Amino acid sequence: MPMDLFLDFENRIKNALQNIGIEAETSTDKALLNRISAEPPRDPSHGEIATNAALVLAKPLAAKPRDIAVRLALELEADADIVAVEVAGPGFINLRLSDACWARVLAGILASGETYGHQPATGAAPVNVEFVSANPTGPMHVGHCRGAVVGDAIANLLVATGTPVTREYYINDAGAQIEALTQSALLRYREALGEAVGDIPSGLYPGDYLRPVGEALKAEFGDALLAMSEKEMLSTVRERTIDAMMVMIRDDLARLNIRHDVFSSERALTAGGLDRIAEAIAALSEKELIYEGKLPPPKGKPPEDWEDREQTLFKSSQFGDDMDRPLLKSDGSYTYFASDIAYHYDKFLRGFTRMIDVLGADHAGYAKRMKAAVTAISGGEAELEVQFCQLVKLFRGGEPVRMSKRSGELVTLREVVDEVGANAVRFMMLYRKADAPLDFDFQAVTEQSKDNPVFYVQYAHARTESVRRQASADVPQIDLAASALGQADLAGLRDEGERMLVRQMADWPRTLDAAARSREPHRVAFYLNDLASTFHAHWNRGKELPQLRFIKPDQLETSRVRLALVTAIGIVLRSGLSVLGVDAPREMR
RNA sequence: GGCCCCGUAGCUCAGCUGGAUAGAGCAUCGGCCUUCUAAGCCGAAUGUCGCAGGUUCGAAUCCUGCCGGGGUCGCCA
Numbered sequence: 230m231p232m233d234l235f236l237d238f239e240n241r242i243k244n245a246l247q248n249i250g251i252e253a254e255t256s257t258d259k260a261l262l263n264r265i266s267a268e269p270p271r272d273p274s275h276g277e278i279a280t281n282a283a284l285v286l287a288k289p290l291a292a293k294p295r296d297i298a299v300r301l302a303l304e305l306e307a308d309a310d311i312v313a314v315e316v317a318g319p320g321f322i323n324l325r326l327s328d329a330c331w332a333r334v335l336a337g338i339l340a341s342g343e344t345y346g347h348q349p350a351t352g353a354a355p356v357n358v359e360f361v362s363a364n365p366t367g368p369m370h371v372g373h374c375r376g377a378v379v380g381d382a383i384a385n386l387l388v389a390t391g392t393p394v395t396r397e398y399y400i401n402d403a404g405a406q407i408e409a410l411t412q413s414a415l416l417r418y419r420e421a422l423g424e425a426v427g428d429i430p431s432g433l434y435p436g437d438y439l440r441p442v443g444e445a446l447k448a449e450f451g452d453a454l455l456a457m458s459e460k461e462m463l464s465t466v467r468e469r470t471i472d473a474m475m476v477m478i479r480d481d482l483a484r485l486n487i488r489h490d491v492f493s494s495e496r497a498l499t500a501g502g503l504d505r506i507a508e509a510i511a512a513l514s515e516k517e518l519i520y521e522g523k524l525p526p527p528k529g530k531p532p533e534d535w536e537d538r539e540q541t542l543f544k545s546s547q548f549g550d551d552m553d554r555p556l557l558k559s560d561g562s563y564t565y566f567a568s569d570i571a572y573h574y575d576k577f578l579r580g581f582t583r584m585i586d587v588l589g590a591d592h593a594g595y596a597k598r599m600k601a602a603v604t605a606i607s608g609g610e611a612e613l614e615v616q617f618c619q620l621v622k623l624f625r626g627g628e629p630v631r632m633s634k635r636s637g638e639l640v641t642l643r644e645v646v647d648e649v650g651a652n653a654v655r656f657m658m659l660y661r662k663a664d665a666p667l668d669f670d671f672q673a674v675t676e677q678s679k680d681n682p683v684f685y686v687q688y689a690h691a692r693t694e695s696v697r698r699q700a701s702a703d704v705p706q707i708d709l710a711a712s713a714l715g716q717a718d719l720a721g722l723r724d725e726g727e728r729m730l731v732r733q734m735a736d737w738p739r740t741l742d743a744a745a746r747s748r749e750p751h752r753v754a755f756y757l758n759d760l761a762s763t764f765h766a767h768w769n770r771g772k773e774l775p776q777l778r779f780i781k782p783d784q785l786e787t788s789r790v791r792l793a794l795v796t797a798i799g800i801v802l803r804s805g806l807s808v809l810g811v812d813a814p815r816e817m818r
Numbered sequence: 819g820g821c822c823c824c825g826u827a828g829c830u831c832a833g834c835u836g837g838a839u840a841g842a843g844c845a846u847c848g849g850c851c852u853u854c855u856a857a858g859c860c861g862a863a864u865g866u867c868g869c870a871g872g873u874u875c876g877a878a879u880c881c882u883g884c885c886g887g888g889g890u891c892g893c894c895a
Contacts, residue, residue: 528819558893593822594890
């Protein structure tokens, strides 16, 4: 049986339709067939799988939905795995599956192990997922943290569903902010040499993290930098400082268990005799997408310093953007957009035709032009998708945590991870739709209680392990290897709580698939919380009803089946947690 | 003013890309739990799905128009 039970039955339903003479011939027919679903109904009284086939087909067949449903139901009854078929409501067909069928689901989980629900690699070209891309002007702060975790989780989702991924970080190591950084580092260098530099001037970076950079420059060069030409000195300081910042950022990311495959440098786009930006503009120019023209001033509030002038524009409006966008600043240098076009062009030249950028919500207005640029410069061969992350608000015990940007005292990512751990950070960042604002409470995420989903899910996993440890002591005759447990009489799960757990686990492959398609890792987090909740509830029932406990030393066969169930739950929890990048602990300590 | 996102229980949010009677956790209320499988359990109550139209057998979900909140709007990155 395929891993996805529901997909399996969707296909059986389509086969049944063929058998009763309903087939897709035209493409519109096929589109129609795609609307047919086999899903777990919300209401358990509606069976275990429900299909809308008859409702979807009623109109094109000019028949009453219930008539089609009755014919289809009759055909489905022939399936040995289906023990009950019911036509209900306006024309839904509700199916109940045999115990043997559910037993096979459980056996399938035990056989596939932690890759249960995952899909084999398709062999397609990798998708480029760009995320974080924080400016290398200082340590990462919490604002970067969400994009980092979400981007990594989206990449994990794609890999888990068979799409190879390249994780990429774009280093914005050019521009005015980098010059400010360089000047700041230079001051710290002088400071290290014993000069009294006083306060760091406004506009520069006052953070202490540049002091070690100054010290390192002193250690490497002594005071020799001061004897260099201004250009040479600045270039050296810039180089060393950016490298130091990136070491720091990589280390911050590593603390969150995030590793990029590729780090691309903005400066490298126009270095060593190369000028990707000029190339990109030339490529667009060749397609007649560049022109000199004027843009209308923004409506509503006209800026005081608006200067109506001709500029070099890219016709992004031809590709869905709201207006054309400038590529050159008034001083003749490239805009950020121009170099970003070049960067995406570079990705295309490296062979990527599918790209995903994970950006902060403040860049929302940027998506259209960038997508337009990718479509234009690749001649429609490449496609960019943009995913957004909203802000994170920090709390401590319900009280907002103040962050003063002015003094440079942002809460750093490192501080957060050091305080609550990577697991809590990752899980909580994914426990909300990325596009919705998120409240993060330092206190709440470390609480060991049901109210803390991180703990709740991890604890569920620890409990599965604890049962297995207990079993090896109480019923040593039972082989706890998944392969051995898969041989148990898995149809012997009679209790409704047990069966619910199996049904819920059957839903994991389609949950994972849906999460990947929609780029919504939070669905995985919610799924895991639900599964943990069902498991904990079942566990608690064992307090009242000892006959429901997993280990019954006097009933070895029952114990075997239940240990198979518990082991499967552990597998599914690990399968899901691995996608989130959260540990599945064997015990809570 | 243009564009993007958001609006669901008192609060924080889900809602499986159009399915059947809209869910969970807090908070509230009621009961249980003091050795059992540590980090409590069970149950109850709670809705104009922002508003108004439209498409559909069927809409919280798709379309249009409003209302309200946030973001953004050439020479920042």
